[in-house]
Amino acid sequence: MTSPWHLAKRLAGAVVAKRLSTVEVNEVAAILAPAELQLFRQLSTADQRHALQVLGRFDAFVAEALHVAQPVAARRAALLHDIGKAQTPLSTVMRVVATIVGPRTAAFRRYHEHEAIGVTMLEHAGSDVTTLMLLRGQGDTQLLAVLRRAD
Numbered sequence: 001m002t003s004p005w006h007l008a009k010r011l012a013g014a015v016v017a018k019r020l021s022t023v024e025v026n027e028v029a030a031i032l033a034p035a036e037l038q039l040f041r042q043l044s045t046a047d048q049r050h051a052l053q054v055l056g057r058f059d060a061f062v063a064e065a066l067h068v069a070q071p072v073a074a075r076r077a078a079l080l081h082d083i084g085k086a087q088t089p090l091s092t093v094m095r096v097v098a099t100i101v102g103p104r105t106a107a108f109r110r111y112h113e114h115e116a117i118g119v120t121m122l123e124h125a126g127s128d129v130t131t132l133m134l135l136r137g138q139g140d141t142q143l144l145a146v147l148r149r150a151d
Contacts, residue, residue: 007096014057014092018061024052031055031075035125040079051079058150061117066142073130074143080127081151082119085111 002010019029028048029037040048058078062070088111090098093110103109110117119135133139134147 002099007099011092011096013050014044017044017046017049019045020052021046025142028052028079031072032077033076035140036076036080036122036127039083039086039121039125043083044085047082047085052081054078054081054150058147061146061150062143065146071130071143073128074134074140074147076128076131076151077134078147080131081124081147082114082117082118083121084114085115087117087121090115100106 006110028051032040040051041069055075055078058075059070062074088107090107090111092120096108098108098111101108103112115135119132122132122135130139137144
């Protein structure tokens with residue numbers, strides 16, 4: 001289970017989330033393939049904002065820990081790690097409830113399965129094999145650790 005502090009931060013962040021600026025949208029568009037960008041646009045404002053924050057932390061952590069440039073496939077994984085949430089239409093409050101009580105209903109179960117749902121969505125969108133592997137928790141262990149830390 002996630003800590004109460006994390007849940008409170010998630011709820012507050014969703015309430016105050018601002019739409020991505022034109023500069024931020026252009027940054028995302030420069031990283032994602034066109035079909036991935038279409039999926040990204042289906043995310044809520046709060047989820048888009050979270051994805052961009054994860055990307056920023058990911059970029060900083062990779063530079064700090066690995067001293068290498070971030071591969072675009074890994075940056076895509078950072079942006080798309082929660083893409084399955086676009087197919088789990090729960091409000092922010094209900095997401096918090098689902099996190100606390102677990103997958104007790106069909107909607108809550110779908111929310112808890114958003115990672116697998118996202119991988120399937122991205123497979124259909126033709127995403128890069130490396131991106132898909134990272135989102136499955138496979139591949140470069142250093143990049144996976146940094147991705148988890150950034151999230």
